[in-house]
Amino acid sequence: MNYQSLIKPIVISIITIGLNTQAAIFITPKAPDIKAAAYSILDYNSGEIIANNNQHDKRAPASLTKLMTAYVVFQLINDGRASLEDDVRISKKAWKTGGSKSFIEVGKNIKLEALLKGMIIQSGNDSAVALAEHIAGTEGTFATYMNEYAQQLGMKNSRFENASGLPHKDQHTTAYDMAILAAASIRDFPQFYPWYSQKEFTYNGIKQRNRNKLLWSDSTVDGLKTGFTKKAGYNLVASANRMDMRLVSVVLGSTGVDARTSQTQKILDYGFRFFETQTIKNITKDVAVSGAKKDTIKVGTKGISNITLARGQYKLSDKVIQLNEGLSAPIKKGDAVGRMLIKFEGKTIAKVPIIALEDTAEAGFFAKIWNWILSLLGL
Numbered sequence: 001m002n003y004q005s006l007i008k009p010i011v012i013s014i015i016t017i018g019l020n021t022q023a024a025i026f027i028t029p030k031a032p033d034i035k036a037a038a039y040s041i042l043d044y045n046s047g048e049i050i051a052n053n054n055q056h057d058k059r060a061p062a063s064l065t066k067l068m069t070a071y072v073v074f075q076l077i078n079d080g081r082a083s084l085e086d087d088v089r090i091s092k093k094a095w096k097t098g099g100s101k102s103f104i105e106v107g108k109n110i111k112l113e114a115l116l117k118g119m120i121i122q123s124g125n126d127s128a129v130a131l132a133e134h135i136a137g138t139e140g141t142f143a144t145y146m147n148e149y150a151q152q153l154g155m156k157n158s159r160f161e162n163a164s165g166l167p168h169k170d171q172h173t174t175a176y177d178m179a180i181l182a183a184a185s186i187r188d189f190p191q192f193y194p195w196y197s198q199k200e201f202t203y204n205g206i207k208q209r210n211r212n213k214l215l216w217s218d219s220t221v222d223g224l225k226t227g228f229t230k231k232a233g234y235n236l237v238a239s240a241n242r243m244d245m246r247l248v249s250v251v252l253g254s255t256g257v258d259a260r261t262s263q264t265q266k267i268l269d270y271g272f273r274f275f276e277t278q279t280i281k282n283i284t285k286d287v288a289v290s291g292a293k294k295d296t297i298k299v300g301t302k303g304i305s306n307i308t309l310a311r312g313q314y315k316l317s318d319k320v321i322q323l324n325e326g327l328s329a330p331i332k333k334g335d336a337v338g339r340m341l342i343k344f345e346g347k348t349i350a351k352v353p354i355i356a357l358e359d360t361a362e363a364g365f366f367a368k369i370w371n372w373i374l375s376l377l378g379l
Helices: 062-078 092-096 112-121 125-136 139-153 175-188 193-197 257-274 365-376
Strands: 010-016 038-043 049-053 087-089 109-111 200-203 206-209 221-229 233-242 245-254 275-281 284-288 296-300 304-310 318-323 336-344 347-356
Touching: 038 175, 038 257, 049 175, 049 257, 062 112, 062 125, 062 139, 062 175, 062 221, 062 233, 087 112, 087 125, 092 125, 109 112, 112 125, 112 193, 112 200, 125 139, 139 175, 175 193, 175 221, 175 233, 175 245, 193 221, 221 257, 233 257, 245 257, 245 275, 257 275, 304 347, 318 347
Parallel strands: none
Antiparallel strands: 010 318, 038 049, 038 245, 087 109, 200 206, 221 233, 233 245, 275 304, 284 296, 296 347, 318 336, 336 347
8 A cells, every 4th residue: 555645634533642831852963974985774673774874885795794694594494404403514615715714624523503603703704614515515506595585685785605705706785785684683583693792702722702892892782793804894783772772783894993893883872862763553543434334443553563763752742543535345454544643743753554453344225325314414
């Protein structure tokens, strides 16, 4: 249903919350200047982008690629096609992979869980390749999985060619796509997400720290992943949970480790300070429907809806339920019948769909005649 196409909707209910003797003042400044090639900040619960710059520009993902590698492995575990207890034999190719390492040894069998932690916490390229080969036989075949899941998630401007994120001319992503992937990782695999907040991991007697410095400096941050190559610059995907709100931030192409950390902190603080997630649920109303067997039908919101608003606005807003013009029976449960407008100082700041919460059949011939007579009499 395209709600913008509704013609002259009929206002059936106005609910006002928080009457004030003077106007409330809300100042929402522009997002801070972020020194990076691209960034995006997403409200996890509503899916709304709070602020961004160049969020659809294609850039080298570096080790952010491992977020997709982990997503694929997690998915196959959920599907029963892989297990944390799988013994993964380490190939010479995996062992020789350059860049950051978990220091796995060629020819040895290592539990899949250890390789996942080595990839997520230590950013081990060797672990990433070993996982890809175990799942798909070759890293190239595994990349096919990565691209298929990326398309399913709506990552329209991403392409993956390997599991580690090492440079490849055809491998790219965007800040927006990485925000989608991070949110999906949190939503789809809550049992594995705590690994992204683990500060260190020891394998083969070598202890390595998580490269996400925010895990030490901000207690509300609980993930996700860093990345760096000369082409990509310094990347960081992070998520934080404060005040009943979760934000996902992506910074691509920053100038250094400290810069990506400080710039991420800056946009997270901006998002939490000036915005809030508001949950809309259990809003119902009995409304009259012409030509129906019964006088009224119950309408309301569908399940739970989350919207992003300037912090503090919702409790001072008016809620106006509008029905589609000419609404008449028959109506089936679940049919779109209108929308709820959330208005602040007369301006619509959000819209939530309204649906029928029950069926209503069309009235019989004689009932219609009687209702017509009553309408003529003004009754």
